[in-house]
Amino acid sequence: MRSVWLIFQREFQAYWTSPVAYVVLAMFLILSGFFFFGEFSRFVDFSQRGGSGVDVNQMLIRPYFYTVSVMILFLLPLVTMRLFAEERRQGTLEVLLTTPATEFSLVLGKFFAALGLFAVMMLGSVVHIGLLFIFGSPDLAPVLTGFLGLFLTGAVYIAIGVLLSSLTQNQVVAAAISFSLFLALWLFYWIGGLTSGSLSKVLLYTSLAGHFENFGRGVLSSSDFVFYLSWIVAGLFGATQVVQSTRWKA
Amino acid sequence: MIEVRDLVKKYGSVVAVDGVSFDAAAGSIFGLLGPNGAGKSTTIGCISGLLRPHAGTVRVLGHDIVGASTKAKKELGVVPQEIALYEDLSARENIAYWGGAYGLSGPDLKRRTDEVLALVGLADRAKEPIKKYSGGMKRRLNFACGIVHEPKVLLLDEPTVGVDPQSRVNILDLVRSQAQTGTCVLYTTHYMEEAEALCDSLAIVDGGKVIAQGTMRELRQRTEERDLLRLNGQFDVPHIEKKLHDLDHIEIIQIHETQITIAAGQGGNRLPEILGAIGETGADIRETTLSQPNLESLFIKLTGKELRE
Ligand SMILES: Nc1ncnc2c1ncn2[C@@H]1O[C@H](COP(=O)(O)OP(=O)(O)O)[C@@H](O)[C@H]1O
Numbered sequence: 001m002r003s004v005w006l007i008f009q010r011e012f013q014a015y016w017t018s019p020v021a022y023v024v025l026a027m028f029l030i031l032s033g034f035f036f037f038g039e040f041s042r043f044v045d046f047s048q049r050g051g052s053g054v055d056v057n058q059m060l061i062r063p064y065f066y067t068v069s070v071m072i073l074f075l076l077p078l079v080t081m082r083l084f085a086e087e088r089r090q091g092t093l094e095v096l097l098t099t100p101a102t103e104f105s106l107v108l109g110k111f112f113a114a115l116g117l118f119a120v121m122m123l124g125s126v127v128h129i130g131l132l133f134i135f136g137s138p139d140l141a142p143v144l145t146g147f148l149g150l151f152l153t154g155a156v157y158i159a160i161g162v163l164l165s166s167l168t169q170n171q172v173v174a175a176a177i178s179f180s181l182f183l184a185l186w187l188f189y190w191i192g193g194l195t196s197g198s199l200s201k202v203l204l205y206t207s208l209a210g211h212f213e214n215f216g217r218g219v220l221s222s223s224d225f226v227f228y229l230s231w232i233v234a235g236l237f238g239a240t241q242v243v244q245s246t247r248w249k250a
Numbered sequence: 251m252i253e254v255r256d257l258v259k260k261y262g263s264v265v266a267v268d269g270v271s272f273d274a275a276a277g278s279i280f281g282l283l284g285p286n287g288a289g290k291s292t293t294i295g296c297i298s299g300l301l302r303p304h305a306g307t308v309r310v311l312g313h314d315i316v317g318a319s320t321k322a323k324k325e326l327g328v329v330p331q332e333i334a335l336y337e338d339l340s341a342r343e344n345i346a347y348w349g350g351a352y353g354l355s356g357p358d359l360k361r362r363t364d365e366v367l368a369l370v371g372l373a374d375r376a377k378e379p380i381k382k383y384s385g386g387m388k389r390r391l392n393f394a395c396g397i398v399h400e401p402k403v404l405l406l407d408e409p410t411v412g413v414d415p416q417s418r419v420n421i422l423d424l425v426r427s428q429a430q431t432g433t434c435v436l437y438t439t440h441y442m443e444e445a446e447a448l449c450d451s452l453a454i455v456d457g458g459k460v461i462a463q464g465t466m467r468e469l470r471q472r473t474e475e476r477d478l479l480r481l482n483g484q485f486d487v488p489h490i491e492k493k494l495h496d497l498d499h500i501e502i503i504q505i506h507e508t509q510i511t512i513a514a515g516q517g518g519n520r521l522p523e524i525l526g527a528i529g530e531t532g533a534d535i536r537e538t539t540l541s542q543p544n545l546e547s548l549f550i551k552l553t554g555k556e557l558r559e
């Protein structure tokens with residue numbers, strides 16, 4: 001497991017020596033900040049005009065989490081695209097496979113590095129929501145579950161992104177496929193709502209959006225956890241299999 | 251230290267390695283000599299644990315590369331044919347990374363990184379991003395990354411292809427000094443001169459098979475005392491075959507309409523006689539090459555074709 005740490009360090013540093021981390025962070029901070037402060041001023045306006053029964057959790061925090069969860073759908077493919085694709089293009093993957101490091105430790109190290117960058121992005125959101133606690137007193141529980149849901153959603157995107165990056169040596173292809181797939185997973189929710197019967201059930205269950213909504217409402221259920229974890233495990237397991245299959249053809 | 255038995259590796263229907271067996275010993279350089287596509291890289295891939303063999307076994311210091319892969323891999327250093335470096339890192343960072351991948355850390359890693367940087371002559375440019383490096387410098391760095399952890403077994407896949415003469419000398423010296431310190435070196439090449447200059451023993455491979463194997467001395471003896479005469483031009487094949495048949499102590503190794511290869515004892519002295527006989531057929535000889543017996547002539551004798559095509 002030393003090699004997990006080695007790969008993590010290497011990949012996490014690589015984010016900061018290339019433009020990736022800065023571009024993704026800047027885009028995230030600008031977009032989420034724009035949304036947050038827009039909604040924030042609308043909310044302040046509303047409550048100053050004596051809007052009764054205004055609930056900051058209901059009116060501001062839930063839409064914020066929801067919007068951020070959509071933003072990362074666009075941004076995380078940029079974070080995961082290079083992880084294995086670049087390694088394949090440079091020919092370093094084949095040499096890594098001759099070292100004592102196992103395929104799974106390579107996958108895990110890269111997964112955690114991307115998760116690390118995602119955690120840095122989330123700090124921006126912590127500041128946003130933190131401001132609300134300075135000026136008011138929102139309910140803490142839905143905030144915590146919201147962050148947990150956001151983090152798990154990001155982890156699913158990253159795990160699948162790692163898998164897709166392992167399939168190609170072209171970063172752009174990896175990003176494009178990741179993005180399309182995430183969008184599809186998200187849209188299942190609406191399509192599922194429009195249809196009925198067992199197909200609808202499957203779509204609704206597979207979609208990330210429905211499970212995320214529970215977290216936003218402050219509801220923690222083990223079935224949602226299992227759902228997210230299965231996606232993460234599937235992504236990481238799949239990536240390990242793909243990297244292993246390199247041994248047969250190379 | 252390396253023990254390869256009846257190794258077979260296929261890519262789909264292509265049999266890239268077809269029943270290869272050999273042993274390589276500590277403190278010596280074992281060569282795999284063969285033309286492009288002979289299966290050298292595939293053999294190295296199977297020994298290094300990158301590729302799964304379809305049949306046969308590979309042992310590294312007694313550890314089976316499939317059954318006990320982690321133990322076997324710890325003893326190995328691999329320098330791949332294609333340069334495999336991180337373009338965004340400096341030379342020092344690249345070496346440190348590969349050292350780390352083999353479990354080095356702390357002061358040991360720092361000491362070894364400094365040592366190999368000096369060995370490959372990159373110490374004064376170690377901090378530059380390697381994007382600016384020349385091909386020869388990258389080759390030397392690629393080499394450094396493979397020896398940073400002082401492996402007991404070193405696999406080198408054509409480490410001098412495409413380098414400047416100076417880097418080539420540097421790399422060949424490094425290979426020799428690795429063997430002198432007790433490392434078992436497996437060296438693949440398609441340069442006959444390199445194999446002759448470097449290797450203690452050798453397997454000549456072609457089409458995935460070992461066609462000759464032994465110590466350098468044994469192989470030199472097998473090349474006999476005959477010289478090789480190669481003619482390029484325009485030839486009437488049946489006519490020439492008949493003419494040469496009448497001459498004593500001459501063997502046609504290979505004959506085409508544009509090229510003939512002949513083995514003959516004392517080839518230099520017999521040149522007028524042979525050229526005369528061929529000339530009588532009305533052949534148009536454009537180029538003649540006479541070469542001393544060497545590994546190349548052994549390869550030509552065994553396969554009927556040249557090593558470098
Ligand atoms: N990834 C691959 N897929 C299919 N065929 C391959 C692959 N790699 C090598 N080969 C084939 O296997 C044979 C041996 O190749 P290789 O081991 O690279 O030879 P060498 O290193 O001696 O030049 C060649 O015929 C080559 O075309």
Ligand SMILES: [Mg+2]
Nearest residue numbers: 290291292331
């Ligand atoms: Mg090769």
